[in-house]
Amino acid sequence: MNNKRTELKVSAIRNGTVIDHIPTESVFHVFKILNLDKTKNQVYFGTNLDSKKYGKKGIIKISDKYFEDEEINKIALVAPKATLIEIKDYDVIRKENVQLPEYVDKIVKCFNPKCVTNNQNVTTSFKVTRDHKGNMKLYCKYCEKTMSKENIEFV
């Protein structure tokens, strides 16, 4: 199955943003990170679609909406191989992979139950780092603990 047919399983949009190559299990996390559950724009999505590269994938299309890089890059936490495609009049005007941001604020909970962010009204803030094996880690600005991907829980 080629990519074109896969994408057509979810309606094409005239203007807006397509986020492709999302791991199927992360589609709803991406919804949450981008606040798509609260948007007034039309949103189409598909899960468990066939993908040549990844086996199965998810896709989200948001009409009439373009994101700031800082905003969209947050989805790299759950969808590091996602592709961002911007559409204008059915044409692709921009296509690139998401990049891990330098900092992740507000959206992730600290995994340390004794962290001040879990006990007082404090917004979370993490620096994105890598360990010596290249695995992504989040370093809490407050309790200074380092959290691995498996411990990420969204606020």
Added chain:
Amino acid sequence: MSKMKGRSLISITDYTKEDILKILDLAEEFEKNPRQNILNGHVIASLFFEPSTRTRLSFESAVQYLGGRIVGFASADTSSVKKGESLKDTILTVSNYSDLIVMRNPLDGSARFASEVSPVPIINAGDGANQHPTQCLLDLYSIRKTQGQLENIEIAMVGDLKYGRTVHSLVQALSLFNAKFHFVSPESLKMPSSVKTVIKNAGLEYFQYTELSDVIPFTDILYMTRIQGERFPDPLEYEKVKNSYILTNSMLEGSKETMKVLHPLPRVNEITEDVDDNPKAYYFQQARNGVYVRQALIAAILGLK
């Protein structure tokens, strides 16, 4: 000293090597002349949300030797926290009454948060299991004083290396001074990998042991720690390891002539009392050095030195 003026001290990593050395030099001056009236007219708030003997009393005596006044509380029970006041509200209120706030709080990261909301500088006197930078500075002061220098020290850290915040900060700081690290702990209380990464990133070496006697012949500093029951999520786990390492006087035979035994105190049973009379025991002088280091910090942060 202008670089420290008005700046909070939350984590030892807030200070550069140069900052650390400036504080130690200044502490040396205060050791020679601890009674100076430079804090006359200043009020320091001392907010201890959990109990402490050494840290609280040495801060308070540091302020009083310098002619300053203290306001504050020694336990959360005697403050509005008991009525449910948030940390932010407590800090904003107390900052109206003081030039500087010294705070100990059981929540990890509480000191960083306090420094963000407070208009006056904060000195972290311990935030849960996270950081205790003034202990780290007094440890460094004690090491430099007893060894004549801070560079190229061989240090053995013993006991609870997993939960012990003082050993984590001390590794971070000594990594700036080309130290060689020897870690002695039970398997379940080994130094966390995030701390070992700091050493690797500094291009330095560390070695791990389970026997205390292995490190005694060659180490310059034997840094003993208490296995802290209150930091264990599982009390059974604590029972298993609490008596792992006990240093007795006879074990010090064969150690280096210049070697010193340090301990952040309080001790429970990990150093027997017969060690106290050995000239290599340095933990009570170490606690006294806390006064000079805290005098230096307060003076530097208030821009008085």
